[in-house]
Amino acid sequence: MTTTTQATRTAAPRPLEETLPRHMNGPASPGWWGMVMLIATEAMLFAALVASYFFLRFQSGPVWPPGGIPKPTLELPLIMSVILWSSSVPVHLGEKAIKRGDVGKLKLYLALGFVLGAVFLGMQLGIEYPEKLAEFTPTTNVYGSLFFTLTGFHGLHVAGGLMINLWTQMRAWQGAFDEHRHVTVQNFTMYWHFVDAVWIAVLSTIYLSPNI
Amino acid sequence: MATIAERLETVWGEGPGLGTSLKTVDHKKLGMKYLYTGLLFFVIGGIQSLILRAQLTAANLEILDPEAYNQMFTMHGTTMMFLFVVPTLSGFGNFFVPLMIGTRDMAFPRLNAFGYWIFLAAGLFMYSSFLVGKAPNNGWFNNAPLANSEFTPGLNIDFYALGLIFLGISTTAGAINFIVTILKMRAPGMSINRMPIFVWGELAFAFSIVFAQPALTAALVMLELDRKFGFAFFDPSKGGDVILWQHLFWIFGHPWVYILILPAFGIVSMIIPTFCGRPIIGYTWVVVAEMATAVIGFGVWVHHMFATGLPQVAMSFISAASFMVTLPSGTQTFAWLATLVAGKIKLKTPMLFSLGFIVLFVVGGLSGVMFASIPFDQQTTDTYFVVAHFHYIIVGGVIFPLFAGLYYWLPKMTGKMLDERWGKTSFWVMFVGFNLVFFPMHITGLLGQPRRTYTYLPGLGWDIWNAIETVGAFMLAFGILLTFVNWYRSARRGEAAPDNPWGGDTLEWATTSPPPHYNFEMVPTVRSLHPVWDQDELSHGRQSPERGGHPLADGHETFASSMLDGRPQAVMEMPHESPWPVLLTLALTVMFYGVLLDAYALAAAGVAASGAAMMGWFWPKGETQET
Numbered sequence: 041m042t043t044t045t046q047a048t049r050t051a052a053p054r055p056l057e058e059t060l061p062r063h064m065n066g067p068a069s070p071g072w073w074g075m076v077m078l079i080a081t082e083a084m085l086f087a088a089l090v091a092s093y094f095f096l097r098f099q100s101g102p103v104w105p106p107g108g109i110p111k112p113t114l115e116l117p118l119i120m121s122v123i124l125w126s127s128s129v130p131v132h133l134g135e136k137a138i139k140r141g142d143v144g145k146l147k148l149y150l151a152l153g154f155v156l157g158a159v160f161l162g163m164q165l166g167i168e169y170p171e172k173l174a175e176f177t178p179t180t181n182v183y184g185s186l187f188f189t190l191t192g193f194h195g196l197h198v199a200g201g202l203m204i205n206l207w208t209q210m211r212a213w214q215g216a217f218d219e220h221r222h223v224t225v226q227n228f229t230m231y232w233h234f235v236d237a238v239w240i241a242v243l244s245t246i247y248l249s250p251n252i
Numbered sequence: 253m254a255t256i257a258e259r260l261e262t263v264w265g266e267g268p269g270l271g272t273s274l275k276t277v278d279h280k281k282l283g284m285k286y287l288y289t290g291l292l293f294f295v296i297g298g299i300q301s302l303i304l305r306a307q308l309t310a311a312n313l314e315i316l317d318p319e320a321y322n323q324m325f326t327m328h329g330t331t332m333m334f335l336f337v338v339p340t341l342s343g344f345g346n347f348f349v350p351l352m353i354g355t356r357d358m359a360f361p362r363l364n365a366f367g368y369w370i371f372l373a374a375g376l377f378m379y380s381s382f383l384v385g386k387a388p389n390n391g392w393f394n395n396a397p398l399a400n401s402e403f404t405p406g407l408n409i410d411f412y413a414l415g416l417i418f419l420g421i422s423t424t425a426g427a428i429n430f431i432v433t434i435l436k437m438r439a440p441g442m443s444i445n446r447m448p449i450f451v452w453g454e455l456a457f458a459f460s461i462v463f464a465q466p467a468l469t470a471a472l473v474m475l476e477l478d479r480k481f482g483f484a485f486f487d488p489s490k491g492g493d494v495i496l497w498q499h500l501f502w503i504f505g506h507p508w509v510y511i512l513i514l515p516a517f518g519i520v521s522m523i524i525p526t527f528c529g530r531p532i533i534g535y536t537w538v539v540v541a542e543m544a545t546a547v548i549g550f551g552v553w554v555h556h557m558f559a560t561g562l563p564q565v566a567m568s569f570i571s572a573a574s575f576m577v578t579l580p581s582g583t584q585t586f587a588w589l590a591t592l593v594a595g596k597i598k599l600k601t602p603m604l605f606s607l608g609f610i611v612l613f614v615v616g617g618l619s620g621v622m623f624a625s626i627p628f629d630q631q632t633t634d635t636y637f638v639v640a641h642f643h644y645i646i647v648g649g650v651i652f653p654l655f656a657g658l659y660y661w662l663p664k665m666t667g668k669m670l671d672e673r674w675g676k677t678s679f680w681v682m683f684v685g686f687n688l689v690f691f692p693m694h695i696t697g698l699l700g701q702p703r704r705t706y707t708y709l710p711g712l713g714w715d716i717w718n719a720i721e722t723v724g725a726f727m728l729a730f731g732i733l734l735t736f737v738n739w740y741r742s743a744r745r746g747e748a749a750p751d752n753p754w755g756g757d758t759l760e761w762a763t764t765s766p767p768p769h770y771n772f773e774m775v776p777t778v779r780s781l782h783p784v785w786d787q788d789e790l791s792h793g794r795q796s797p798e799r800g801g802h803p804l805a806d807g808h809e810t811f812a813s814s815m816l817d818g819r820p821q822a823v824m825e826m827p828h829e830s831p832w833p834v835l836l837t838l839a840l841t842v843m844f845y846g847v848l849l850d851a852y853a854l855a856a857a858g859v860a861a862s863g864a865a866m867m868g869w870f871w872p873k874g875e876t877q878e879t
Contacts, residue, residue: 057811060811061822061823068822071811072435073431073432077432081466084463084465088466088470094428095496096496098494099495107491157702179482180492182485182492183491184484185477185492189477207870214872216872
């Protein structure tokens with residue numbers, strides 16, 4: 041590369057391909073658009089599940105949840121929500137840090153985001169699910185099926201996001217990112233914000249809507 | 253000093269052998285793989301339809317027992333809808349989209365390979381059901397509650413549901429790849445209003461898949477949770493609802509019909525101008541119509557459910573939306589007709605198939621408009637009238653353009669011309685055979701013959717029509733066979749194809765037949781909607797640097813460009829051959845068989861192996877690797 045560049049430097053004008061950058065970030069990068077499309081199709085998956093929830097709810101009759109299941113309580117899910125949503129803050133700050141080229145801050149913020157996401161998942165699996173399973177299971181009736189399918193799908197996406205977080209962390213340690221090259225960080229950030237945004241829909245559907 | 257072509261060949265060439273065949277990321281090789289595999293499934297689905305037709309030749313025949321008949325028509329439909337049309341169109345798309353937009357590969361070459369292998373694995377997964385005599389047997393749209401384990405125990409439906417979830421990975425990966433490739437990889441100067449209509453068709457196709465596929469996946473996951481673990485989504489005794497299946501299926505299913513036909517429209521919109529020797533009339537309107545069809549397709553699903561007892565208001569809206577589909581379809585049809593009137597027609601085989609398509613599509617469109625009318629629909633639903641309608645759309649509207657595409661593009665793909673006489677004979681046999689088999693179905697349908705029924709009683713006025721239909725089916729099959737023989741003969745001793753045998757206007761004709769591994773010796777600069785007609789310097793893919801050609805011969809490289817005006821933004825290093833797409837596919841196959849057989853340890857092993865394969869895929873390989 042360098043030899044060609046030096047050779048042609050004398051003979052102006054330089055060909056277009058030698059003036060162009062070899063890495064792109066954000067919306068200029070094909071990888072970024074790949075992630076946008078992945079998120080679009082995932083969002084449709086959640087839309088289909090949420091639509092199914094309301095379809096089945098309104099087909100089901102006046103009492104919801106049916107079968108003597110109590111309405112979902114809100115304390116725990118709201119605490120979990122705050123923890124999950126707050127994880128978007130360090131992840132966002134991590135992206136800003138790498139745009140300045142600050143790899144140390146990126147590693148720190150990624151780790152912070154990981155811990156908050158993991159705490160959310162731990163509370164879901166360790167506290168919320170056992171409590172609910174004592175009341176009903178996915179096979180009790182369609183409400184149980186909907187509850188565990190929707191929250192479970194979201195939980196799987198949190199787990200997937202945590203894996204990508206670890207991968208990004210590893211690549212940061214390998215020195216893959218700087219202020220010019222960080223589309224992987226941006227893609228992870230976008231995915232993580234998506235997982236947090238979907239939780240708004242899941243929370244509203246599963247926990248808030250039966251209480252209205 | 254090596255020439256540019258030699259340097260490019262060193263960088264882009266892939267060696268021979270089985271290893272390369274498994275590891276290749278070349279969009280042209282993958283396109284051929286898609287095409288061959290898709291057509292193989294076409295032949296299998298076609299043989300199934302001949303067996304079905306043989307069974308119905310006369311009243312009370314017993315070639316197949318009712319259960320075998322159910323499996324046969326289900327796999328015929330499933331094969332044709334999922335394993336033939338979309339993969340075959342993806343084959344053309346894979347081969348020609350990068351060529352038409354003047355780049356050297358798809359945006360994500362390994363994802364492209366992955367999509368192909370998943371498609372193959374999912375197809376084999378579904379067909380492995382025949383080995384245990386448990387092929388899916390509930391029709392291609394698999395309605396609940398018949399699909400519930402209570403009514404269809406056994407693995408039949410599990411093969412269907414898991415197989416289609418599996419296939420959905422391939423379809424989605426392919427669609428995302430098409431979108432990003434089309435939006436970000438176009439040659440310098442190819443602004444979005446200089447994109448060939450076929451590329452627009454693939455774009456509409458891909459966007460529809462991204463937004464429609466998840467509804468099917470959601471429905472299939474719910475169904476499997478019901479069947480495997482006793483969830484209650486489609487179980488009315490526990491508050492579930494069987495109509496939910498139909499809503500989700502058709503929210504996916506109707507866009508899917510347009511997913512099948514939009515690239516087919518795109519093919520015809522390429523061929524007609526070429527053989528009329530003039531640009532298509534109303535380029536912008538045709539593009540807008542393609543996009544409008546894709547969008548309206550999401551608002552008409554309930555017209556598949558007019559007989560399920562939905563509220564009248566909901567049905568009226570959908571009825572109106574369904575009538576609205578005629579506007580973009582009509583726009584395109586009139587654009588083709590106007591181009592025909594204004595042009596000087598050269599009646600070669602691709603053109604014949606395109607004209608045949610227009611005729612058959614209009615007939616199928618007319619019966620389609622009838623279904624938008626609720627009272628008519630309720631009288632004819634689940635009769636052979638419906639079968640007649642959608643075969644006019646799918647065979648007439650998709651397979652005829654596909655064959656047009658074969659005759660148009662195979663010379664470019666293989667470097668050998670097809671024989672015109674065989675081609676025209678094949679067309680006429682197919683055209684007559686097609687109308688013999690499917691036109692009488694309108695009549696038997698109106699006379700009340702129900703679809704999906706393994707036999708019928710004599711004396712209902714159906715006998716003669718059914719006999720004619722069977723004759724027509726074998727004639728259609730013979731016509732198709734003629735094209736395959738033609739293809740084989742051309743591969744053996746066909747004339748060598750020139751770069752631009754038909755005088756086409758798009759960039760695939762600006763390189764050699766078949767194109768080299770690197771597609772173009774010089775990545776071209778585009779200055780027109782009809783580059784090959786308007787830029788005479790483009791021949792042999794060698795636009796000189798003075799005229800705007802870019803050799804990009806220092807590495808495995810192509811341009812990334814801006815989305816609207818096609819301005820180059822960066823030089824992208826493209827990935828090389830990789831074993832990981834195949835290995836990831838194998839791992840996922842293990843997982844799906846694990847779930848199918850309730851062997852969850854095996855499924856977990858598949859998940860773990862998939863994780864390892866993904867690590868291998870993304871593991872950095874030196875400095876040039878895109879992160």
